[in-house]
Amino acid sequence: MQEHDMSWVRTEMVLAQPAPAGVTGFSAWVRKNLIASAGDTILTIAGIALVALILPQIINWAFINAVWTGPDRTVCATVAQGGVQPDGWTGACWAFVNAKFGQFMVGRYPIEERWRPILVAIFFVALLVPMLIPKVPRKGLNAILLFFVLPIVAFILLVGGMFGLPHVETSLWGGLLVTLSLSFVGIAVSLPLGIVLALGRRSKMPIIKTLCVVFIETVRGIPLITVLFFASVMLPLFLPEGVSFDKFLRALIGVSLFAAAYMAEVVRGGLQAIPKGQYEGADSLGLGYWQKMYFIVMPQALKLVIPGIVNTFIGMFKDTSLVIIISMFDLLGIVKQNFSDPNWATAQTARSGLIFAAFVFWLFCFGMSRYSMFTERRLDTGHKR
Amino acid sequence: MASQEVLREEPSRGSFINDPKVRGIFFQALVVVLLVAGVWWIAHNVIANLTRLHIASGFGFLKGRAGFDISESAIAYSSDSTYGRAILVGFLNTVIVAIVGIITATIIGFIVGIGRLSQNWLIRKICTVYVEVFRNIPPLLVIFFWYSGVLAVLPAPRDSINLPFGSFLNQRGFYFPRAVWGDGSWLIFVALLVGIGMAWFVARKARQRQMATGQQFPVLWTALALIVGLPLLAYALSGFPLTFDYPKQSTFNLTGGFQVRPEFLSLYLALSCYTAAFIAEIVRAGIRGVSKGQTEAAGALGLRPGSILRLVVVPQAMRIVIPPLTSQYLNLTKNSSLAIAIGYPDLTATAGTVLNQTGQAVEGVVIMMVIYLAISLLTSLVMNWFNAKMALVER
Numbered sequence: 149m150q151e152h153d154m155s156w157v158r159t160e161m162v163l164a165q166p167a168p169a170g171v172t173g174f175s176a177w178v179r180k181n182l183i184a185s186a187g188d189t190i191l192t193i194a195g196i197a198l199v200a201l202i203l204p205q206i207i208n209w210a211f212i213n214a215v216w217t218g219p220d221r222t223v224c225a226t227v228a229q230g231g232v233q234p235d236g237w238t239g240a241c242w243a244f245v246n247a248k249f250g251q252f253m254v255g256r257y258p259i260e261e262r263w264r265p266i267l268v269a270i271f272f273v274a275l276l277v278p279m280l281i282p283k284v285p286r287k288g289l290n291a292i293l294l295f296f297v298l299p300i301v302a303f304i305l306l307v308g309g310m311f312g313l314p315h316v317e318t319s320l321w322g323g324l325l326v327t328l329s330l331s332f333v334g335i336a337v338s339l340p341l342g343i344v345l346a347l348g349r350r351s352k353m354p355i356i357k358t359l360c361v362v363f364i365e366t367v368r369g370i371p372l373i374t375v376l377f378f379a380s381v382m383l384p385l386f387l388p389e390g391v392s393f394d395k396f397l398r399a400l401i402g403v404s405l406f407a408a409a410y411m412a413e414v415v416r417g418g419l420q421a422i423p424k425g426q427y428e429g430a431d432s433l434g435l436g437y438w439q440k441m442y443f444i445v446m447p448q449a450l451k452l453v454i455p456g457i458v459n460t461f462i463g464m465f466k467d468t469s470l471v472i473i474i475s476m477f478d479l480l481g482i483v484k485q486n487f488s489d490p491n492w493a494t495a496q497t498a499r500s501g502l503i504f505a506a507f508v509f510w511l512f513c514f515g516m517s518r519y520s521m522f523t524e525r526r527l528d529t530g531h532k533r
Numbered sequence: 534m535a536s537q538e539v540l541r542e543e544p545s546r547g548s549f550i551n552d553p554k555v556r557g558i559f560f561q562a563l564v565v566v567l568l569v570a571g572v573w574w575i576a577h578n579v580i581a582n583l584t585r586l587h588i589a590s591g592f593g594f595l596k597g598r599a600g601f602d603i604s605e606s607a608i609a610y611s612s613d614s615t616y617g618r619a620i621l622v623g624f625l626n627t628v629i630v631a632i633v634g635i636i637t638a639t640i641i642g643f644i645v646g647i648g649r650l651s652q653n654w655l656i657r658k659i660c661t662v663y664v665e666v667f668r669n670i671p672p673l674l675v676i677f678f679w680y681s682g683v684l685a686v687l688p689a690p691r692d693s694i695n696l697p698f699g700s701f702l703n704q705r706g707f708y709f710p711r712a713v714w715g716d717g718s719w720l721i722f723v724a725l726l727v728g729i730g731m732a733w734f735v736a737r738k739a740r741q742r743q744m745a746t747g748q749q750f751p752v753l754w755t756a757l758a759l760i761v762g763l764p765l766l767a768y769a770l771s772g773f774p775l776t777f778d779y780p781k782q783s784t785f786n787l788t789g790g791f792q793v794r795p796e797f798l799s800l801y802l803a804l805s806c807y808t809a810a811f812i813a814e815i816v817r818a819g820i821r822g823v824s825k826g827q828t829e830a831a832g833a834l835g836l837r838p839g840s841i842l843r844l845v846v847v848p849q850a851m852r853i854v855i856p857p858l859t860s861q862y863l864n865l866t867k868n869s870s871l872a873i874a875i876g877y878p879d880l881t882a883t884a885g886t887v888l889n890q891t892g893q894a895v896e897g898v899v900i901m902m903v904i905y906l907a908i909s910l911l912t913s914l915v916m917n918w919f920n921a922k923m924a925l926v927e928r
Binding site for chain 2: 502
């Protein structure tokens with residue numbers, strides 16, 4: 149006997165209905181994000197007012213009224229100031245940046261020798277770009293070339309005095325060349341030094357631990373300017389008579405030591421976040437101290453603190469601008485020095501030069517922070533709690 | 534028995550060189566020897582260099598006549614004052630700019646940080662642009678921008694920009710009316726102190742009563758009435774002793790009023806703007822660090838959104854925020870040493886001048902380091918105390 153079955157199973161699905169008009173599209177987005185409530189609407193109006201007040205002025209100044217080329221200050225000065233622009237004119241003087249661009253990049257590096265920094269820059273980019281793209285193979289060789297071979301080649305090329313290259317004093321260096329070389333060396337020195345200091349601070353040997361703590365806390369407690377002062381006025385006193393350091397080298401030592409102390413604290417944070425079981429597991433496998441650190445602890449700890457490391461790099465990159473205090477001319481220093489050039493002294497010069505420098509710094513720092521976010525996502529193994 | 538004897542025997546530890554303890558002692562001894570040798574070598578060189586340059590070491594130079602002027606000073610100072618006093622003036626200037634900067638940076642930072650979490654798209658984007666711009670350029674550049682890009686191109690004193698409340702802005706700085714306290718104005722300060730004390734007392738009593746009985750008391754309004762009302766009352770009673778000295782325009786300059794120099798103004802604005810971007814990020818991370826369950830649980834208990842924020846989210850976010858906030862305060866204080874680049878006479882600038890004049894490099898740098906370390910330690914102590922107060926009381 150067949151029992152009649154009343155149950156019914158749908159075999160084909162109903163097509164999905166479009167979402168109600170009220171929750172999709174532009175108007176819904178506006179309603180949700182801009183005018184959700186009365187307070188929200190007031191905020192939006194205030195925000196629009198702010199943007200409407202500032203943005204047209206910025207665009208006008210930076211693009212529409214800007215002067216892009218010109219031989220001297222007259223193109224950027226109003227008639228009353230002895231120039232060609234109508235009275236009341238304000239606009240960026242990009243002509244100033246344009247005329248001084250070479251100086252902003254390499255400082256007072258002799259013009260006939262400028263191919264040398266350019267060549268180094270090409271090498272640097274050619275090695276850095278494949279290093280940064282994860283898919284490109286042979287990372288080990290690339291790293292050796294970038295961190296060991298390039299500095300030697302760059303030193304020979306930039307300083308000269310051998311292989312028939314004329315010697316160029318470091319006091320002639322300037323601009324982006326100084327900024328980049330200071331921060332490159334600073335990064336390359338401060339990371340390993342910071343790791344060693346962090347390990348020292350967590351070491352069980354009391355003397356080593358004390359030394360590391362004192363160094364780290366002292367350096368972190370004083371401003372970089374004081375460290376640079378120290379490097380510029382005290383180092384000569386520390387050395388025997390007749391021996392002297394290059395000023396550039398002194399700044400390098402100051403910046404690297406300073407960054408190393410901050411790096412040590414960042415790395416220590418990572419070391420502390422590694423569970424004890426990892427250390428004990430490595431011990432039980434019979435690994436020695438350095439093997440344990442190299443194979444087990446550091447890969448995990450460093451991965452955890454990538455954002456902190458990159459932040460320290462960014463901080464150091466920005467801090468290189470302080471070498472102006474000990475009269476070296478990095479990008480910011482050379483821009484500032486050129487304000488006093490009577491050929492270009494106008495009301496707009498300082499602003500334009502500084503905004504150009506700010507843009508270059510911003511580009512590097514923003515690039516670094518975005519790349520660190522990318523790396524963080526790439527290395528994320530999903531073990532984070 | 535024999536087998537036990539064997540067990541009790543020490544296992545072979547291999548070579549004596551591989552014992553971690555021995556190695557530890559050896560390496561530490563090595564470091565100490567190297568350090569002592571290094572310090573001895575440096576000290577030897579320093580002494581040789583100092584005798585060669587005929588510089589007497591020691592801090593006696595602090596009593597010498599400074600002979601240079603300082604444009605801004607919180608205490609009486611002239612070029613006849615001592616080097617020690619010059620350094621003190623610099624120290625006070627550092628403290629002033631640091632305190633004012635910290636307050637402003639905290640206010641801007643909290644506003645921008647909360648703005649980045651706003652429901653409002655436009656506000657969120659504006660705050661993001663602010664943070665991303667200021668975080669990624671050097672503070673020194675911001676200082677120069679305010680100094681030579683903005684303040685230096687303001688009109689001359691003759692064509693000063695008029696601002697509300699009788700203040701003026703021109704290329705020599707910002708002028709505002711100066712308060713002149715007449716006779717009997719001490720009563721106002723006493724009233725203010727009494728008001729604050731009473732407000733604190735009322736708040737404490739109200740909290741105790743709420744804990745005991747659940748009854749609430751309008752603490753905010755009472756406190757406001759006490760803190761504002763009492764001084765006003767004292768002001769009226771003592772016969773309105775407060776007058777203002779307004780800046781007046783003369784042909785070439787402004788006279789009277791209180792002048793804030795462009796050096797201070799640009800340093801203060803730059804440090805505040807720059808540090809605020811970092812504080813904003815810290816605040817944002819702190820608020821996002823409070824788990825969503827907390828907000829939902831508070832909502833389930835029937836709290837209003839405002840109360841949820843005040844009673845549940847902010848106290849927990851503060852615990853995450855305070856430690857990094859402390860280091861930002863320290864950074865601001867340390868960054869105030871950038872003042873030297875625009876000629877604001879802070880500690881680094883005055884100590885640097887003293888150092889150049891006297892040649893006492895070692896002592897000068899030591900003084901700078903000690904003072905900055907002391908400021909850092911003091912700020913850390915205060916913030917650690919505050920942190921301990923705010924910290925979760927764990928059972």
